[in-house]
Amino acid sequence: MPRLSSEQLRQVRSQHFAIPLRLLLIVPFTVLLVATTALVGYLSFHNGRRDVNLVAGHLRGELNQRIADHVQHFLDTPRQIGSTLVHLLQHRIVDADDPTILEAYLWQTIRRHPSVTSIYFGNTRGGLVDAGREGADGSLYVMTTDDFRSGPLRKFAIDDQGRRGALLTSIEHFDARSRSWYQAAITTRKPIWTEVYPLITGQDLAVAAGEPVFDQTGALLGVVSVDLFLSHLGSFLSSLKIGTTGQAFIVERSGLLISSSADPQPLQMVSIEQPPERLPAVKSSSPLIRTAAEALTSRFSNPGQKLDEQFEVERDGKRMFLHVSSLNGLNAPDWLIVTAIPEADFMGHITRNSVTTSLLIGISALLVTGLGVLIAFLVSQPVLQLNRNAQMLAKGTLSASGTKSQVKEINQLSETFAGMVRDIQHLVGQLHTEILERQETEQALREREEQLQLTLQAAELGTWDWDIQTGAVRFNDHWARQLGYSPDEIEPDVRSWQRLLHPDDETLIRDTLADHLAGKTPLYQTEHRLRTRTGRWIWILDTGKVIERDAQQRPLRAIGIHQDITITKEMREQLSRQERLATIGQMAAGIAHDFNNIMHGIMGYADLLILTTQPTEEQLITLHKIQSLGQQASFKVRQLLDFSQKTNRILQRLDLRALIAESLQQTASRLPATIELVADLAGDLPEVDADPEQLRQVVDNLTANAINAVSDGGRIHVNLSRQIIDQHSGRLCVVCNEPLVGTWIRIDISDTGHGIADDILPHIFEPFFTTREIGQGTGLGLPQVAGIIAQHGGHVTVISRTGVGSGTTISVFLPLSLEPADKNEQRDASTVRRKGRWN
Structure with missing residues (x-):
């Protein structure tokens, strides 16, 4: 660009008054820099401490809230797991008496929640089912008691498919009802948190969330409890950046540490022989935590007091900022969350800034003048060139009026760039709106996709x-x-x-x-x-x-x-069948009672006629026939009442060997020579508490069915034994569909007949169901057996194979007497094998 001559400059000045650009750059810049630097240094030095309080307060509040949210989420997990399991048990979705189903459900749940240590359920018989993970490597295991009652507790490793592996350990005498988590939940009758306790290994602290389980009638089923390792909280606190040297910790009101950012394991070893003990906050490895704990001891010891306070304490002449808050969730433990930040973490930076500002004031005052002159010459030339370029650009579509200024070049630049700025701002505004809309759309899609995946996984x-x-x-x-x-x-x-x-x-x-x-x-x-x-x-x-x-x-x-939906359909079919049988039983009981009253009246009038009149021989035969038919009708009424479980029982201490032997003797006397009756009655069996007439009726009905199955010739085998059935046998009662677990007196009556067809077998215990012709049977024999055995607390199973010589075995399981049997009162019955008769 060519320089203007002195004459040209004078002409420009005469046309319009303007300040030289170089002078405008040097003087105002120097004055403004010195004044601003001095003022900023002064204000920053005097207002620093006030700003520290404000920043520290916000930081502590945000940190405490973040920690509280994390702890609440950490504690909500066991609560949600426990509440879900309680609901399933209450509504019989998960059977509280089936340890196998409970074990599978707990194993599936523990796999989905890595922060949970173990989930277990203790019933009212002292039994326990537990699924958990080891603290060191996170491997899964299950623990159950034998027969799902108090007794031996066994711990097994478990693979990814939920199958049991090796036996890890066992405890011979375990009773869930004696445990603190069980007793505390039963006492409060509501969800509770147990006391924090150290593990026996000294590796971690743990806490458990327990809740009692009641069925629809209010009867107690047991207690559900979920354990957590508190080292998860320590890891989270250690990951937080709290100023430069600040610390955060969670403490009980008693002063014992839950977790802290300075102590990985808040435990202390008293001696090698004694188990580890919990570490008081006043003995923490961090001096900052010890000072904070001493200040808290006298201020916030009231149990249940809700807190959210900030205050300051002095330590060695230096101030420290504290923020104390309590957990606000329902049924949350009474823990305090504390953040402690030294004032030096903030004031050190402000002090350094004040010194730096003072130095800059002096240096700037020396350099500004020299630099201003140099900058004035360096800037003026590019600005003039930029001015010409801006004017060329302004001739296009980007035109706008600029702000007037006393500086000619700046005035032209402002007019040129004003239009550019307006256009760019408009374009940026459109781009910003589009970006926000795109981000919102993408976020919504991500949230929906994540929600869908979680829903599919949970369901x-x-x-x-x-x-x-x-x-x-x-x-x-x-x-x-x-x-x-x-x-x-x-x-x-x-x-x-x-x-x-x-x-x-x-x-x-x-x-x-x-x-x-x-x-x-x-x-x-x-x-x-x-x-x-x-x-x-x-x-x-x-x-x-x-x-x-x-x-x-x-x-x-x-x-x-x-x-x-396999389990759902099976439960639906089982419920439908049980409801149908219950309805039939109720109806049968009502009819039986009414019919029984009528038959008593008929038989009573027949007896009255015999006693008060002098009937002829033909009339006497008719009256005796009425009495006989009445007795037969009464027997059918008795069958209906037994099926509906409405019969009055007279329980006695019975020796089943003698009772079965007596019944079979009478049966054998009526058998033809083509039927072989064999009995194996074990000796030295415990006695049972039962109604002898009802049990004799059970044996008679079952042997009568067996005789009918081999009417053309065959073999009937009666076996009496004692059997112990464990929970893994999978045997179910064909009447109530309950598993057979425990010790039983077993009666097996087998025949070598043609067996029962698969389509008939599910219906044999239904009343009035019979495959015989009309007039040859009422279909009440087996329903009567089922009703009698159910009244005695027993179960029935059936095994049948069709075909010649295959036959059917019906097994009756009776519980043992509650008291030991007296061997001196047992009667003898030997094993015999006869054709056509019983000796």
């Missing part, structure tokens, strides 16, 4: 995505695991699903799916069976929908979910 649902044109199907991992397969064992093709279908369900599925693919139904849904890897059939609720069609409305893509 244990299998999902499928079917490309209808190609037949390719994408199954999720749980779809495969429902059937016992690993994900890589399932080929991603629709034929993988078709090969697993039950043949009886194919027609229903084909028709239902065809209707939906054709658009006749808004949703595809079926209940069908699939074959698992082990060959077992499970029931699946399959729900899907076509989500994509072409222009001709041909289906292209469908998605859906699989849900295992």
Whole structure:
């Protein structure tokens, strides 16, 4: 750019008064810099301490709230687990008397919650089921007591499929009812937190959340408890940055540490022989925590006092800021959260800034003048060039009026850049709006996807995505695991699903799916069976929908979910059967009582006629026949009452060997030579408390059925023994469907007949169900047996195989007497084998 001559400069000045750019850069800049630096230094020095209080207060408040939120979330996990299990037990979704189902449920739950140490349930008999993880390597284990009652407690390792491994340890005498967590929950009758306690290994502190379980009638079922390792809290506190040297800790009002950012394990060893003890906060390895703990001891010792306070304490002439707050959640432990930050963490920076500011004032005063002159010459030339470039740019579409100034070059620059700034601001505003909208959309999508995944995981649902044109199907991992397969064992093709279908369900599925693919139904849904890897059939609720069609409305893509409803269907069928039998029993009891009254009247009038009149021989025969028929009718009434469990029992201490021997002797005397009766009655068996007439009726009914099964010739075997059945046997009562666990007196009556068909077997204990012709049986024999045994607290099982010589075995299980038997009162019955008679 050519320089202006002196004459040209004078002409410019005469046209408009303007301040030289160099002078404008040097003088105001120097004055403003010195004045501003001095003022800022003065204000920062005097206001620093006040700002420290404000910043420290905000920091402590945010830290305490963050810690409280983390602790509350950490403590909410066991509460949610416990409440869910209590609900399942109360509503019989999970059977409180079935340790196998409880063990599987607890194992699945502990796997989904890594912060939980163990989950266990103790019942009113002292039994325990526990699933947990080891503290060192996190490996899973289960513990159960034998027979789900007080006694030996055994701990087993468990693999990823929930199968038991090696026996890790055992305790011979364990009773859950004697444990503090059980007694505390029963005493309070509401959810509680146990006292914090150190582990025997000294590796960690733990706390348990317990809750009593009551059934729908208010009867106690047991106590659910969930344990947590508190080292999780220590790790979280250690990860926080609290100023430069600040510390955070959680403490009980008694002064004992829960966790801190300075003490990884808040425990102290008194001696090698004694277990570790909890560490008081006043003995922490951090001097800061010790000082804070001493200040807290006298201020916040009232139990249950809700706190959220900030205050200061002095330590060695230096101030320290403290923030103390308590947990505010319902049923939260009475813990205090404390953050402690030395004032020096903040004042050191402010002091250094004050010194630096003072030095800068002096240095700036020396340099500004020299630099101002140099800058004036260096800046003026680029500004003039920039001015010409800005004018060229301003001739385009980006034109705007600038702010007037006494400096000619600055005035032109301001006008040029004012228009550019307005356009850029408008463009930036549009871009910012679009970015915000995009971020909100992406965040919403991420949240929905995460929520969907969590929902599917929690509901244990299998999902499928079917490309209808190609037949390719994408199954999720749980779809495969429902059937016992690993994900890589399932080929991603629709034929993988078709090969697993039950043949009886194919027609229903084909028709239902065809209707939906054709658009006749808004949703595809079926209940069908699939074959698992082990060959077992499970029931699946399959729900899907076509989500994509072409222009001709041909289906292209469908998605859906699989849900295992096997247990639901079994429980539904069992409940329906039990409700049906209960209804029939109630009706039968009512009819039986009314009919019994009528029969007593008929028999009474027959007796009265015999005693008060002089009937002829023919009339006397008729009256005796009336009495005989009345007795037969009364026996049928007795069968109905036994089935409905409405019979009055007279319990006696019985020797079953003698009772069965006497009954079989009478039966053997009526047998033809083609039927062989064999009895094996074990000796030295405990006695039972029972009604002898009812048990004799049970034996008579069962032997009568066996005789009818071998009416053309065969063999009947009666066996009496003592049997111990453990919880893993899987044997269920065919009447009440309850598992057989414990020690029983067992009566087996077997025959070599043709057996019972599979379609008839489920109905043999239903009243009035019979396969005989009309007039040959009422179908009350086996229902009467079931009712009598149920009244005695026993169970019944049936094993039957069809075919010639296969036969049926009906087993009766009676509980032992509550008191020891007197061997001197037992009667003898020997093992015999006779044809056609019993000796």
